[in-house]
Amino acid sequence: MKLPTEIFGEVVVVHTPEELSADTAGQLEAFLTNLDRSQVIIDLNGSETIESGGLEAILNAQETLLALGGDIKISTTNESNRKILEMTRLDQQLEVFETVIDAVKSFAG
Template sequence: MTDPSDETIAVGRSLVARGSGEMDYVTEPVFGPQFKVLIARADRFVVLDPSAVSFCDSAGLSVLLGGGRQADASGAVLVLACVPEPLRRILEMTGADQVLRVFDTVTDAEAVFGG
């Protein structure tokens, strides 16, 4: 996956980051630490837009869930928006959609958090 901080926009108290490529065991050693830095930078909210993610395995899912835990521990919130259908199915099948909030669009997520 590309470095999500490469495509990051600050909107109010939130960071909107767009990732692309694959979230898997091959990219996790690079993507995982970058994702943690992104969450640490957030003032309050991180909206991850994975619409250009082409593949996600258990390692990628683990990074997302770990990011959610890190955000919670720091008083921030991590949400997903514009989730492609294959990734949405993975989130639903694993129950991760019950842990990570998922929005249809970035605008929907920003509306909830006040952008």
């Protein structure tokens, strides 16, 4: 799996595909944990479907990156995606930001 990325200093922004599902979960987790940087922002604005397998992959990747001194944060303005994060309580495990820039700035502090 190859996803579009942007680099902001020590932070990498990963733009997710249209579907985050069990079918792509292993590839997503491998992609997130094999980046050149351990401070990762996942931009969920491109995802129309988010299933439990995709969310599990993000949490597994976060665990790996935390062990490396990094973290994963989420950026999305999509209300449906924000609702999914709230209903699954993942918004309590992952910091969620309105914009990519706000998420990038959060790593500086």
